[in-house]
Amino acid sequence: MLRSPWIVLLLRVALALAAAWLIVILLLSLPGELADEALWFRIGAQAVLSLVIVAVLAVIVCIWRLLTLVQRDRIFSDEAHRWVDAIVWALAIGWALLAAGALVVVAVVFLTPELRDPGIPMALFGPVVLSLLPLLLMLVMRGLLQQASGYRAELDEVI
Structure with a gap:
């Protein structure tokens, strides 16, 4: 189905590197960065950020x-739909x-007079909106996969 197996190989390498990087952040970097914070903030931030990383x-x-299914020319199967649904759910939970x-951070900033600064809420707005984009894109892609699967089934019946 795919014209070049190099694309799948490069994507797998990129996925492996991304996963390794996220695991290092989860286990080493994140706890160290939050060590000097107040206990309530450290526990909350560690929990939320860890769950977001696990979702990714x-x-x-x-x-x-899904790449395995692409290589086996089974991307239009029910199994592929389940994996795409899992991606949508993981992205939705992470977002x-x-x-x-x-x-919560914005509420704390605005309710604490010493911290009241529009810079932090504005800085958080970008990642929240940008992290919504992959979820919405995946919903569109799921619809396209369902439509293509229907066309594939019709084509298989004709042949």
Whole structure:
């Protein structure tokens, strides 16, 4: 189905590097960065950010499985639909956690007179909106996969 197996190989390498980077951040960098913060903030931020990273790792696993289906020319199967649905759910959960965490930070900033600064809410607005884009794109792609699967089934019946 794919004209070049190099594309799949390069994507797998990129996915492996991204997963390794996220695991290093999850296990080493994030706890160290939050060590000097107040306990309530450290626990909340560690929980939210860790769950967001786990959601992204789940997306990486799902994409890896979809690449396997592409290589086997089974991308229009029910199995592919399940993996795409898993990606949508992982992205939705990760986005909801990120948005909720940002909302809590913004609330703390605005309710604490010493911290009241529009820079932090504006800085959080960008990542929240930008992280919504992959979710919305995946919903469109899921619809396209369903439509293409229907066309493929019709074509198989004709042949």
